[in-house]
Amino acid sequence: MPASDPAVQSLSFDDLTHLLRQIFLRHGTSAEVADILAHNCATAQRDGAHSHGTFRIPGYLSTLASGWVDGKARPQVEEVASGYVAVDAAGGFAQPALAAARGLLVSKAREAGIAVLAIRNSHHFAALWPDVEPFAAEGLVALSVVNSMTCVVPHGGTKPLFGTNPIAFAAPCAGKDPLVFDMATSALAHGDVQIAARAGHPVPVGAGIDKHGQPTTDPAAILDGGALLPFGGHKGSALSMMVELLSAALTGGNFSFEFDWTRHPGAQTPWTGQLIIVIDPDKRAGQNFAERSRELVERMHEAGQSRLSGDRRYRQRALATTQGISMPVEELERLRALAGE
Amino acid sequence: MPASDPAVQSLSFDDLTHLLRQIFLRHGTSAEVADILAHNCATAQRDGAHSHGTFRIPGYLSTLASGWVDGKARPQVEEVASGYVAVDAAGGFAQPALAAARGLLVSKAREAGIAVLAIRNSHHFAALWPDVEPFAAEGLVALSVVNSMTCVVPHGGTKPLFGTNPIAFAAPCAGKDPLVFDMATSALAHGDVQIAARAGHPVPVGAGIDKHGQPTTDPAAILDGGALLPFGGHKGSALSMMVELLSAALTGGNFSFEFDWTRHPGAQTPWTGQLIIVIDPDKRAGQNFAERSRELVERMHEAGQSRLSGDRRYRQRALATTQGISMPVEELERLRALAGE
Structure with missing residues (x-):
């Protein structure tokens, strides 16, 4: 996506890390845990590993809110x-x-x-x-x-x-x-099934079954009581x-x-x-x-x-170092709201 | 195969180990190496892992004869x-x-x-x-x-x-x-390709390519300048x-x-x-x-x-303990000749 695309904004790795750190802090983690999770999540986003990038933030926050995980452990x-x-x-x-x-x-x-x-x-x-x-x-x-x-x-x-x-x-x-x-x-990572479901794309044959045990290429059917192979x-x-x-x-x-x-x-x-x-x-x-x-x-x-393996991540990382991390403005606005900015 | 089959003979694990030990000793290994290889090979044969059982003996012996491996190292x-x-x-x-x-x-x-x-x-x-x-x-x-x-x-x-x-x-x-x-x-073990080639059976789709880089299910084509995937x-x-x-x-x-x-x-x-x-x-x-x-x-x-994994081997092992290891008479005769018996 070109940097001039109005729907996309570039930010540095440090800025993204800082933003995510604020989000974690504001949702119940200690400063140490916020530092570590923000760095981890920003690293995935920077390297183009989007299924483990900012896509995961809502899951982190709903888990913290549920009391299931101790963000200050x-x-x-x-x-x-x-x-x-x-x-x-x-x-x-x-x-x-x-x-x-x-x-x-x-x-x-x-x-x-x-x-x-x-x-x-x-x-x-x-x-x-x-x-x-x-x-x-x-x-x-x-x-x-x-x-x-x-x-x-x-x-x-x-x-x-x-x-x-x-x-x-x-x-x-x-x-x-x-x-x-x-x-x-x-056959597929869970994050990739979630990404496919959100995008409405089918998953490859052999990846999973639906809740009736039948083979399916519908990611939603895998997530809704089905299973992966x-x-x-x-x-x-x-x-x-x-x-x-x-x-x-x-x-x-x-x-x-x-x-x-x-x-x-x-x-x-x-x-x-x-x-x-x-x-x-x-x-x-x-x-x-x-x-x-x-x-x-x-x-x-x-x-x-x-x-x-890893080549794509290193290429994306090099790109992000010179050009910043490109993110949809809408996504950034959501993240900034979560950070209280 | 029933023990009464005239083409098949049963022998104990110890007897098979002893026979294989004699073969290794007679073809240039030390006593220590003969003990270890005979036990290893008899174990595979006993457990029904035929691609690594006595099927391997000709390969061991031709390698020893070639001077490629030191049987007394x-x-x-x-x-x-x-x-x-x-x-x-x-x-x-x-x-x-x-x-x-x-x-x-x-x-x-x-x-x-x-x-x-x-x-x-x-x-x-x-x-x-x-x-x-x-x-x-x-x-x-x-x-x-x-x-x-x-x-x-x-x-x-x-x-x-x-x-x-x-x-x-x-x-x-x-x-x-x-x-x-x-x-x-x-996709397949090398021994299984050799077994399939000897038996004239095809291998599964996706297992290998021939010497021209084309997909094949012919084990002989994989072995003859082709490759596995x-x-x-x-x-x-x-x-x-x-x-x-x-x-x-x-x-x-x-x-x-x-x-x-x-x-x-x-x-x-x-x-x-x-x-x-x-x-x-x-x-x-x-x-x-x-x-x-x-x-x-x-x-x-x-x-x-x-x-x-392993269940089949344990079942075969239990069977061999009570009934002995069933082997084709022809194969046993070849082994005995190699042992100088």
């Missing part, structure tokens, strides 16, 4: 073992819990070569790639999984059980942006099971099907757990992981893969 | 950090390298909560689940990846680059067999990239496209690397991972998923 970090950190997010968001434990996690990974962070009692309502990308920017390899809320039918089953249960991975790449992917283990048949389903085990059974968090928010109308955030594994790839003498990573990427390009 | 274990073990497999098989480092890996995982084993300079020609299942039998959670040899086209590309690059996961489950999966990140489109492809990074860039092993065996006619084993991450799920006080794991499985059954 203080995460409790526990040093479990030389490679193991646990955090009780205390019914708050997962990102502040990660932020509270991150320094300890990184120092353990650098010391032991590998370390794990187990977050429980947490609400994750954002994309997963912003959680792992910063580790790769520091030269570390990171893998994270988070379970969510029942909306995916296990392969061969008839009723939804799993969440969309994404897996995210990040690795450094010499002289380039980190290699990062973030994939729902469902795993990606890649039994393989995606097995990965989704792994995500439940690592995010909930291992951390002490809820499975995607365990929480009951019926007494909190307006609640939208899954109350589950998250696992992050961080490896220091340069622990072993003589290694140069990032150079090897670049060799692989160059060969992938030679094999004809022109676009890698 | 002595793996060198390095204690890199409190959570990090590396092994130089010294050009031998991966399984003896894992066996040499396993005790140290487990003690580190129990002490630190998590530990990683990086195997390099190794040949992996077997299934991956036998590497992870024993950790779960000890109450640990294990994740392993191994890269292989160029035969999979990255998503959106035109030429093969990745290996079939499997991911295997194992977790304990209270009162039940461990939850284990082992999935190629290609990743499972699940861009997601399977991203996972395959991750497997290359973790198995090769991180360990110091070869990428799937890096080794050149043209001077070793008959060589079939990929000379790459393998990564294994082991987590102690009961490190955190008050946890009971295996009970939670069972809860999940029960809910998966209630959701209508009747069969889990």
